[in-house]
Amino acid sequence: MARIVYVGKGCTGCKTCSVACAYAHDRAFSVKAGRIWVVKEEPLTDVPVTCYQCVRPPCKDVCPVGAIRRVDDLVVVNESICIGCGACVEACPFGAMTLHPSRGLAIKCDLCGGKEPQCVKVCPAKVLKLQVPAVVAQEKRARK
Amino acid sequence: MGQVLRVDLTKEKSAVEQLPHELVLNYLGGTGFAARILFNELKPGMDPLSPENRLIFATGPLTGTLWTTAGRWAAFAKSPLTGIWGESHSGGFFGPELKYAGYDMLVLHGRAKRPVYLWVDDGTVEILPAKGLWGRNTAETTNLIREQHGDREIEVASIGQAGERFVRFACIMNDYQDTLGRVGLGAVMGSKNLKAVAVRGSQAVKVADDDKFMELVEDAHERVLKQPQAQQMTKYGTPLLVAYKSKIGELPTRNHQTGVFANSDKLDADTIRAKYYAKTRSCFACRIMCKKVNRIPEGKYKGTISGGPEYESIYSLGTNCGVDDFGAVLRANQLCNLYGLDSISAGCVIAWLMECYERGLVTRKQCDGLNLKWGNHDAMMALIEKIAMREGIGDLLAKGSYYAAKSLGKGADLVMHVKKLEISGQDGRTHRSVALTHAISVRGADHLRSLVTVDQLGYEDTAAKRYGKDKLPEICDPYTEKYKAMVVKDAEDTFAIRDSLIVCWYSCGWPPIFWMPDFAAVASAATGIKEFGRLKEMYRIAQRICNLRRAFNVRERLDKRHDSLPKRFTHEPMPDGPGKGQVANLELMLREYYELRGWNRRGIPTKRTLTELGLLDVVRELKRLGRMR
Numbered sequence: 141m142a143r144i145v146y147v148g149k150g151c152t153g154c155k156t157c158s159v160a161c162a163y164a165h166d167r168a169f170s171v172k173a174g175r176i177w178v179v180k181e182e183p184l185t186d187v188p189v190t191c192y193q194c195v196r197p198p199c200k201d202v203c204p205v206g207a208i209r210r211v212d213d214l215v216v217v218n219e220s221i222c223i224g225c226g227a228c229v230e231a232c233p234f235g236a237m238t239l240h241p242s243r244g245l246a247i248k249c250d251l252c253g254g255k256e257p258q259c260v261k262v263c264p265a266k267v268l269k270l271q272v273p274a275v276v277a278q279e280k281r282a283r284k
Numbered sequence: 285m286g287q288v289l290r291v292d293l294t295k296e297k298s299a300v301e302q303l304p305h306e307l308v309l310n311y312l313g314g315t316g317f318a319a320r321i322l323f324n325e326l327k328p329g330m331d332p333l334s335p336e337n338r339l340i341f342a343t344g345p346l347t348g349t350l351w352t353t354a355g356r357w358a359a360f361a362k363s364p365l366t367g368i369w370g371e372s373h374s375g376g377f378f379g380p381e382l383k384y385a386g387y388d389m390l391v392l393h394g395r396a397k398r399p400v401y402l403w404v405d406d407g408t409v410e411i412l413p414a415k416g417l418w419g420r421n422t423a424e425t426t427n428l429i430r431e432q433h434g435d436r437e438i439e440v441a442s443i444g445q446a447g448e449r450f451v452r453f454a455c456i457m458n459d460y461q462d463t464l465g466r467v468g469l470g471a472v473m474g475s476k477n478l479k480a481v482a483v484r485g486s487q488a489v490k491v492a493d494d495d496k497f498m499e500l501v502e503d504a505h506e507r508v509l510k511q512p513q514a515q516q517m518t519k520y521g522t523p524l525l526v527a528y529k530s531k532i533g534e535l536p537t538r539n540h541q542t543g544v545f546a547n548s549d550k551l552d553a554d555t556i557r558a559k560y561y562a563k564t565r566s567c568f569a570c571r572i573m574c575k576k577v578n579r580i581p582e583g584k585y586k587g588t589i590s591g592g593p594e595y596e597s598i599y600s601l602g603t604n605c606g607v608d609d610f611g612a613v614l615r616a617n618q619l620c621n622l623y624g625l626d627s628i629s630a631g632c633v634i635a636w637l638m639e640c641y642e643r644g645l646v647t648r649k650q651c652d653g654l655n656l657k658w659g660n661h662d663a664m665m666a667l668i669e670k671i672a673m674r675e676g677i678g679d680l681l682a683k684g685s686y687y688a689a690k691s692l693g694k695g696a697d698l699v700m701h702v703k704k705l706e707i708s709g710q711d712g713r714t715h716r717s718v719a720l721t722h723a724i725s726v727r728g729a730d731h732l733r734s735l736v737t738v739d740q741l742g743y744e745d746t747a748a749k750r751y752g753k754d755k756l757p758e759i760c761d762p763y764t765e766k767y768k769a770m771v772v773k774d775a776e777d778t779f780a781i782r783d784s785l786i787v788c789w790y791s792c793g794w795p796p797i798f799w800m801p802d803f804a805a806v807a808s809a810a811t812g813i814k815e816f817g818r819l820k821e822m823y824r825i826a827q828r829i830c831n832l833r834r835a836f837n838v839r840e841r842l843d844k845r846h847d848s849l850p851k852r853f854t855h856e857p858m859p860d861g862p863g864k865g866q867v868a869n870l871e872l873m874l875r876e877y878y879e880l881r882g883w884n885r886r887g888i889p890t891k892r893t894l895t896e897l898g899l900l901d902v903v904r905e906l907k908r909l910g911r912m913r
Contacts, residue, residue: 182423
C-alpha cells in the first residue's frame, strides 16, 4: 500500500512535482492539472500535498456514480464514468482531489501506475518518496 | 498560447492579439519581442512617466515548462531612471502563471484615472479599483488581492510606496521576495496608476517536440546536478560570491573606494549559513534552488526573517555602505522589498551620500540630522524609508544618484554610475572585462546583460572549450584587456538569447553550465522552429536584438560618450588588496568591441550592420533623426 510521502523537511516550493505530474498525464505543462501541489506560506512553509490512497476513501464514499474505486490498494477515478460534480473534492479531507482545469473531471494521484511516480523522480530537493506506511513508521521511529 | 494581451489603462480597454509569426522568427521571445515593440511604439525623447510609455510583461518560449531555471519573466519600458532602454528580470512564479493564463506577453499603456489593479483570470481581464491597496507595501498588497479574490495561489506583481511616488529606482515585486529590481520600472507602473497585476492561469503549455524536449530537460537537470558550483549555489546561494570576491580584492567597499572590506567574513556565506540560515526556497521548477530565507536570532534586528539578501544586496547595502552587520543588511533588504525599491540603487545612492558626508560636501543638517558616517546602519534604515516616502533628504535621493548630485550641485565626481544607472557589485579595475561590460551595457552599469566569469573566477576549462585553448592564459587573466571585447560580446549575444527564452543567469554565466548551443537545441525543440536549432541563426537573432536595443538608445541621443566609466575606475588605482595599483583601460576594449559589433567609432550601428540583420526600418529611423548619414 505504497503512497507518495513527504520525507520531513526540505521542500523548496518549486512546484516541479505539480508540473511533472501534469505532464506525465497530459503531455502538457501545468500546475493546476497536477495531482500533487505545494502549500506555500510566508515566510517559511512549503509542504507538498497529494493523495494518501486511503483505505476507506471519503471520495469514493460520496461519489454518486461509482466512478471512484479502490483497485490493488490504489484509489482510482474512472474518468469515463465521472460526471465532474466535485462531491469528491469536497469530501477529501486533504484537498487531494480536484477537477481537471480543462476537462472538468475528477483527477487524483494514481502513482503513475505505481512503478516510478514522476514527482518522486523529478523532485529537485529529493524530499518525495514512494513508500509503504510500515516503512514510513520505521523511519519515523529511527529518527526519534 | 501565442497571444499578446494589450491593455489601455486610459480607455480601460483590453484586446488580445495573436503573436505575429515573423516576430517569433526574428526575435524569439522576451527581450527580443520587447525590443521590437518599444522601438516601434515609443517616440524618441518621450517622458518615461507619461501615459505613452509601454510597460511590457514578457515570458519566453520555455516559460512554464520543466526546463530548469526557465520559470522566469521580465518587464520592459523606457526607464525613468536612465531615460533609455529599460529591462528587468525576475524569478518566482508570476511568469509561468501569465503563460498559463494564455499570454506570452502583456503590453500596458495609458494611465488610469484613479489607482487600479489589473486582474487577469485566463480570458477574463478586468481593471479594478485599488481601493485599500494604494499606500500598502508589496507583501500586504499581495495578501489583500489574494484575499479579495479568495484564492491563495493567485500570482501578484505589485509596487510599493516607492513606485506610487515615482521613486526613479522603484522596483516591481512578486512572490514577496522576487524582484524586477533595476531601472525603476516600479515608477512606470506608478505613473500609470497601476498598483498591481494579478494573474490566475488554468491552461497548459505545450511544446512542439515532446520527446526531444524532455530528453533535453533531463539532460539539463543532470548537468546542474553534476556541476560543483551549482551544488554550492544550492547550499549557499549567491552570498557565495562574498568570499570569492574578497579573495580577489573586488568586493566593492564604501562607494567603490576599494575592493577590500575588512570584515567581509561577517557577511560571507559560511557565516550566514551557520548563524542565520532558516530555509531554502526555489523559483518555479528550478534545480538550483539558490534562494535562502534567513533569520536574525539576536541583536538589534532580532526577529527579522526574510528571503535574501543576494550577493548584490550584501554589496550595495552592506560593504558599499561600510555596514558589516548582517542583521542590518537583511533588514534593509527586506525594507527595500516591502517599499518596492531596487536594493542595488538604494544602497548605492546611500553610499554616495555617505561619501559626500564623510568628505564634508553635505552637512548633517542637510541630511535631516542623520549622522551618515560609514557603517551607520540606523541612518541607512532611515534613509531607505525617507527615499520610499520621498521625505526630506529622501526626496533628493529618490531621483537616483546622478540627478541627486546635479540638484545638490556637489558630489558629481563621486556618483558611481554608467548611463545614470548605479553600478552593480563589480569593479572594472580588478576585472577588466567587466569594465567593458559596465560601459557598454544597454541599460547602464549592468552585470546581467553580459558578464564574463571565465576571467573573474578563473574557469580555464570553460574558456578553452568556448573560445579555444590558444586564448589561454590571457583570456582568464582579469588584469589584461586582451580578448575581453570578444568574450564580452559573446556573453552579450548569449545572454540576449537567454533573456529571450527566458532563462536564469545562474545557469549560464555563473555557474557556467549552459551556453548558446544548449539554448539553440531547447528553443528548437520547444517551438518546432528548425531555424532556432542552428547556432548561426541564434547568433543572428542575438545580434539583431543587441543592435535594436542599442538603436533604441542611439535614438535617445546616446553614443560613445555615454559608454564610459566613473573616474574612480579609470583614474584612481585600486588602493589595496590583490589588485592594488590596477585601473580600468576602456578605450582599447571599446574600439575592439565596436568593430566586432559592426558599429562605427562613435558606437553607432552602421547601415551595413543593420541592413544585414534585416533592420531596414531602423536605418530609416536613425537617418530621419540625423543619427546616421
